[in-house]
Amino acid sequence: MPTTLPIPVQFDVPEGWRFAPPDEVGAPDAAFVAIHLPSDSGFTANITVDGDYRPDSATLPEIADESVARMSETVTSVLVVDRRETGSTDAPGLAQTLAFSVVAGGKKSDLLQSQVYLSVLDVHNPHRRVVVRMMLTSTASQHPDLLDDFRDLVRSVRPGEGPTT
Numbered sequence: 001m002p003t004t005l006p007i008p009v010q011f012d013v014p015e016g017w018r019f020a021p022p023d024e025v026g027a028p029d030a031a032f033v034a035i036h037l038p039s040d041s042g043f044t045a046n047i048t049v050d051g052d053y054r055p056d057s058a059t060l061p062e063i064a065d066e067s068v069a070r071m072s073e074t075v076t077s078v079l080v081v082d083r084r085e086t087g088s089t090d091a092p093g094l095a096q097t098l099a100f101s102v103v104a105g106g107k108k109s110d111l112l113q114s115q116v117y118l119s120v121l122d123v124h125n126p127h128r129r130v131v132v133r134m135m136l137t138s139t140a141s142q143h144p145d146l147l148d149d150f151r152d153l154v155r156s157v158r159p160g161e162g163p164t165t
Helices: 060-072 143-155
Strands: 009-012 017-019 032-040 043-053 079-087 092-104 107-121 129-139 162-164
Touching: 009 043, 009 143, 032 129, 043 143, 060 079, 060 092, 060 107, 060 129, 079 107, 107 143, 129 143
Parallel strands: 009 162
Antiparallel strands: 017 032, 032 043, 043 129, 079 092, 092 107, 107 129
16 A cells, blocks of 8 residues: 655656556555656656655765665665755755666666655654655666656645645
8 A cells, every 4th residue: 555645745747657556566655656658678767756754863865875775675786876965954855866777577677766855844843854755767778868857846846735747
């Protein structure tokens, strides 16, 4: 069963992307998944959104490191290609790009995953922090063509309920 985000967030789904039930595409912990067809070398590009309360004092780089460590448990090697902090003191964020390989459809595929982490504090209780993570995963050859769609989705994030098309 897909999870829900701990805070209501709305974003615009880019043209050419379609909703996919998280359970049906192997992302049961995601709150939202969109896929982009056609597949490339047996892999279907996807955008995934998830998030959770983070009452601990972990920084966004530490949280991003946790993500890399979790991914390292399922793939042979993960390389952090790029990482930078974004946003402001009031609305901090972090963006990173990971490179890794998987076997999909019987073929090895070199993939890139762009991740964006947004930290949101509860205005009524600043000790309640939510970190929302958005990810674009695609083949290395598709990534340059799909990255602007992902950036548009990230720029469209705002308070509200669910994705809009």
